[in-house]
Amino acid sequence: MSEIKERAAQSRDKRAPLGPDLDLEGFSRQGGDWEYDPQFREFSPEERGRLLTAGIELTDEDHAGTFFQADARVMHCQANQAGLEVLPIGQALEEQPLARELLWRLVPVDADKYTARAELELDNGYYIRALPGVKAPRPVESCLYLRTDRFAQHVHNLVVVEPGASLHVITGCTTHPGVRSGLHIGVSEFYVRAGASLTFTMVHLWAEDIHVRPRTGVLVEEGGRFISNYLMLRPVGTVQMYPTVTLAGEGAVTRLNSIIIAHPGSTLDVGGRVVLDAPRTRAEVIARSVSTGGVCINRGHLLGKAPGIKAHLECRGLILAERGVLSAIPELEGQLAGVDMSHEAAVGRIAQEEIEYLMARGLDEEEAVSTIVRGFLRVKIEGLPPALEEEMDQAIRESSRGM
Amino acid sequence: MDMLTVEDLWVAIDDREILTGLNLRIPQGETHILFGKNGSGKSSLLMAVMGFARYQVKQGRILFRGEDITHLPTYERARLGLGMSFQRPPTIRGVKTADILRACSGGQVTPEVLAGLYNFTDFLDREVNYGFSGGEIKRSELLQLLAQNPSMVLLDEPESGVDLENLEVVGEIIGRLLQKERRRQNREKSGLIITHTGFIMDYINADQAYILGNGRLCCHGHPRELLNDIKKFGYEECARCRR
Ligand SMILES: Nc1ncnc2c1ncn2[C@@H]1O[C@H](COP(=O)(O)OP(=O)(O)OP(=O)(O)O)[C@@H](O)[C@H]1O
Ligand SMILES: [Mg+2]
Numbered sequence: 001m002s003e004i005k006e007r008a009a010q011s012r013d014k015r016a017p018l019g020p021d022l023d024l025e026g027f028s029r030q031g032g033d034w035e036y037d038p039q040f041r042e043f044s045p046e047e048r049g050r051l052l053t054a055g056i057e058l059t060d061e062d063h064a065g066t067f068f069q070a071d072a073r074v075m076h077c078q079a080n081q082a083g084l085e086v087l088p089i090g091q092a093l094e095e096q097p098l099a100r101e102l103l104w105r106l107v108p109v110d111a112d113k114y115t116a117r118a119e120l121e122l123d124n125g126y127y128i129r130a131l132p133g134v135k136a137p138r139p140v141e142s143c144l145y146l147r148t149d150r151f152a153q154h155v156h157n158l159v160v161v162e163p164g165a166s167l168h169v170i171t172g173c174t175t176h177p178g179v180r181s182g183l184h185i186g187v188s189e190f191y192v193r194a195g196a197s198l199t200f201t202m203v204h205l206w207a208e209d210i211h212v213r214p215r216t217g218v219l220v221e222e223g224g225r226f227i228s229n230y231l232m233l234r235p236v237g238t239v240q241m242y243p244t245v246t247l248a249g250e251g252a253v254t255r256l257n258s259i260i261i262a263h264p265g266s267t268l269d270v271g272g273r274v275v276l277d278a279p280r281t282r283a284e285v286i287a288r289s290v291s292t293g294g295v296c297i298n299r300g301h302l303l304g305k306a307p308g309i310k311a312h313l314e315c316r317g318l319i320l321a322e323r324g325v326l327s328a329i330p331e332l333e334g335q336l337a338g339v340d341m342s343h344e345a346a347v348g349r350i351a352q353e354e355i356e357y358l359m360a361r362g363l364d365e366e367e368a369v370s371t372i373v374r375g376f377l378r379v380k381i382e383g384l385p386p387a388l389e390e391e392m393d394q395a396i397r398e399s400s401r402g403m
Numbered sequence: 404m405d406m407l408t409v410e411d412l413w414v415a416i417d418d419r420e421i422l423t424g425l426n427l428r429i430p431q432g433e434t435h436i437l438f439g440k441n442g443s444g445k446s447s448l449l450m451a452v453m454g455f456a457r458y459q460v461k462q463g464r465i466l467f468r469g470e471d472i473t474h475l476p477t478y479e480r481a482r483l484g485l486g487m488s489f490q491r492p493p494t495i496r497g498v499k500t501a502d503i504l505r506a507c508s509g510g511q512v513t514p515e516v517l518a519g520l521y522n523f524t525d526f527l528d529r530e531v532n533y534g535f536s537g538g539e540i541k542r543s544e545l546l547q548l549l550a551q552n553p554s555m556v557l558l559d560e561p562e563s564g565v566d567l568e569n570l571e572v573v574g575e576i577i578g579r580l581l582q583k584e585r586r587r588q589n590r591e592k593s594g595l596i597i598t599h600t601g602f603i604m605d606y607i608n609a610d611q612a613y614i615l616g617n618g619r620l621c622c623h624g625h626p627r628e629l630l631n632d633i634k635k636f637g638y639e640e641c642a643r644c645r646r
Contacts (some may be wrong), residue, residue: 353493356455359477360487361507361551368478371506375497375530 005192007110008119016112019240019269023116024208025182027093030330031123034147036259040078046177053187054172054205055388056143064136065128069155083134085127086274089156092127097129097156105296106189106244114213115269116199118187125155125186130165137216139168139383144186146175146210152183158310159190161224165199168383173212174205181237188216193226193251201229201381203388206236208265214241222249222278229257229381230270231388231394235263235294242255242299243272245280248351255284257379259392260322262294271299271329276309276339278383282315283311288377291317291324292399300330304339315348318376320369320399367388404468406431406451406555406593407485412463412593414444421447424463427595429555432559434581434594434607436626439615440454440638445491445597448615449557454480467555490560490597494532498580500543503526506549518613521572545576556580556594562603563580574606581607601630614638625641 005083015021034042040058043051050057065086068076078357079086085096092099109119126142146153161167173184184206192198206212220226226245245254254274262268273284276390289296317326328345351374359367374396384392409427409481413420421444429435439445444499446523451458452465454477459470465473472480488521495503504514504527518524523546532540541561548556565573577583587608596603604626632640 152448208454253528351493356453356477356493357489357493357495358503358506360481360489361503361547362456362477362478362481363506365476367506371498371502372495375495375502378497 002285004104004109004119007123008116011110011116011117012113012120014110014113014116015116016213016240016243016314019213020238020239020267022183024113024152024183028148028150029121029152031073031151031153032148034070034073034075036075040076041207042075050177051145051172052387053171053391054055054174055145055201055203055385056141056172056174059386062138063141063210064138065124065140067128067140067142069126069143070143070145071151071153074124081136081138083131084136085129086140086141087127089127089158090122091126093303096136098101101156101157101203102160102189102191103156103221106219107187108188109213111215114185115187115215117171118156118185118215120238121154122156123154125157127158127170128164129160130167133164134160134162136168140171142169144170144171144173144184146179146182146184149179150181152185152335153193154185155187157186157188159188159200161192161196161198163193164195166197168201170385172203172205175207175210181325182211184210184212188214189227190216190218192218192220192287193227194222194224199227199229201384202231204230204232204236204239205209205234208235209237211237212239212241214243216241216243218243218245220245220249220252220254223251224249224305225252228254229399230258230260231392232258232260232268233392234261236266236268238267240269243276245272246275247275247283247310250278252278253278253282256286257381258287259314259377259379260287260296261395262287262289262291262296262326264293266294268271268294268296268395269299272294273301273303273335274311275303275305276311277305278307280308281306282309285313285315287315288379288380289317289326290373290377291319291326293321293323299329300343302333302341302343303319303320304334305336307336307338313343315343315345316376318373319347320373331350337338366400370397404431405466407595407623408466408469409452410466412451412465413461414447415459415461416447416457419432420618422451425619426429427620429595431586431593432487433610434589434596436604436612437597437607437615437631438599438629442616443615444638445615446559448470449487449559449595449597452557454475454487463625467640469616470501481553483577484554485557486548486551486555488541488548488559488561491619492521492532492540492544496530500529500531503531504547504550507547508552512550513589517550521576529546537584538566538569541565541573542569545573548580549576554592556592558596560597560599562598562600570602573643574638578606583607601626604630
């Protein structure tokens with residue numbers, strides 16, 4: 001047995017330090033069986049609508065590449081641009097020495113039982129690589145889809161953006177309209193090489209009893225740029241994630257945006273860490289969360305280890321319902337002089353004065369609240385598909401109702 | 404017909420009485436000026452007329468065009484035609500000034516056009532009142548009212564903190580809000596304007612003025628004469644004369 005497998009085997013029941021513990025035996029490992037479907041024929045209008053809401057457009061022409069996995073089955077996978085590789089990770093591991101070399105370098109396989117299971121019982125995932133200097137103006141669309149109730153989906157994703165290349169990946173993680181419960185374990189390792197740029201937009205659209213454990217590590221080399229956008233607007237069971245971005249090369253920059261609505265019954269423990277490990281690296285973490293009755297813990301840890309770095313963390317929460325719970329846990333850690341790190345955290349309710357101000361302009365209470373919430377959640381995110389903009393508006397309107 | 408009627412109005416904030424039996428009548432087409440020293444309750448009167456929750460009406464009635472609006476929610480009053488510019492409006496983060504202008508007009512007004520008329524184009528993309536100077540806030544408030552186009556215009560110190568150059572702009576907007584260009588008998592809009600300086604009276608035709616003191620109105624009179632009296636004798640003296 002390889003060393004990796006061995007470490008995984010030893011950690012197969014290891015509890016994660018954060019988030020509610022899950023009994024993995026309570027989920028099924030029996031996913032659905034479907035044919036490869038290059039024309040997306042398999043999907044009903046209802047399913048298509050659902051996917052669209054998660055930002056998945058199911059078109060090839062508008063995307064530099066497409067990857068679609070339902071349960072354990074890859075149903076569609078292709079690159080539509082020269083210089084871009086899009087493969088199921090299983091295939092990549094067989095064919096590409098690079099994929100094998102880069103796996104489990106940024107996320108420890110024995111971090112917890114979720115990483116361990118992803119190694120021991122892998123259901124695929126995507127491998128996306130932009131060759132040196134290749135710019136992809138269109139995004140790569142990827143979808144990780146839970147199509148069978150109670151299924152536990154284990155995926156491992158690898159994205160490599162070679163020097164000077166640039167790439168936008170939109171990942172929609174969602175469930176079939178009929179699926180209520182399940183588990184998604186997603187290990188993701190992203191390599192942003194010197195002077196390269198990766199924008200990663202992740203949309204989570206789950207159901208009330210879905211449990212989600214992403215495990216993400218990102219490495220950004222000299223002059224590289226990593227932008228992450230996370231949207232979580234609908235009910236879910238539990239989510240726990242704590243991605244780590246390491247700015248390893250001089251001048252590397254990252255910006256992590258998250259927009260979260262915590263619904264009644266949802267428990268989210270999210271956030272992340274940025275390690276500023278090289279001179280003149282910069283990080284900005286912007287988190288906005290709204291609770292309509294759910295629990296959301298927002299963590300942020302900035303670790304400054306090199307001179308001339310600059311980092312800012314901004315975590316703001318708005319509680320819309322009596323029972324909602326939001327907490328912001330920002331941490332700054334400077335390990336030498338000459339670091340410039342700051343944070344700003346605030347959790348509160350909407351001021352009555354603001355609602356009344358808008359009502360004095362003729363907006364009814366619901367319109368006033370949703371205007372304020374929309375403003376609160378307005379974080380500049382570039383390149384969102386139009387359907388996703390609409391979904392955001394819709395989710396905000398619904399959250400503002402009955403306040 | 405009266406545009407706004409206030410009958411025996413008692414208003415409290417956190418059980419502290421602010422207005423104690425206030426009466427007021429503003430006929431259609433007239434503009435009245437409201438004086439009163441700091442803390443006398445002028446802003447509270449406007450807030451109560453708009454129906455804000457903190458300003459609890461303990462007794463009395465508020466009528467708009469003869470209809471009792473004492474218990475209507477704020478937005479219904481706004482939709483009937485009451486509009487107010489705030490002395491100190493809140494900041495609304497993330498909402499652009501252009502958005503609120505659009506919302507005020509129910510989508511009828513193009514913010515760019517409106518702002519273009521009054522030298523406010525640079526502010527359209529900025530968050531509502533965020534980081535605005537005192538004078539900029541006043542202009543933003545008035546543009547919102549223009550977009551809203553109310554028939555009863557309530558202005559809370561619209562000119563305070565406005566420089567001389569912008570006073571022209573502010574005066575022009577208020578003139579437009581109150582249909583200054585029309586002949587008196589053809590004006591359909593009414594106004595109630597709170598001012599300390601009276602500067603704004605150069606730009607409109609005010610019909611009447613009074614002072615708020617001890618929770619009621621007193622000293623009804625001609626706006627300029629009353630302002631001169633206040634300047635000469637002070638509020639205390641005026642409050643005593645019980646005109
Ligand atoms: N929201 C509030 N909470 C507590 N007290 C209030 C509130 N609003 C007004 N007050 C109090 O009520 C009184 C009247 O205030 P108001 O703002 O109406 O005065 P004003 O006449 O407009 O004064 P100014 O000329 O200074 O604007 C003051 O003593 C004020 O402190
Ligand atoms: Mg006042």
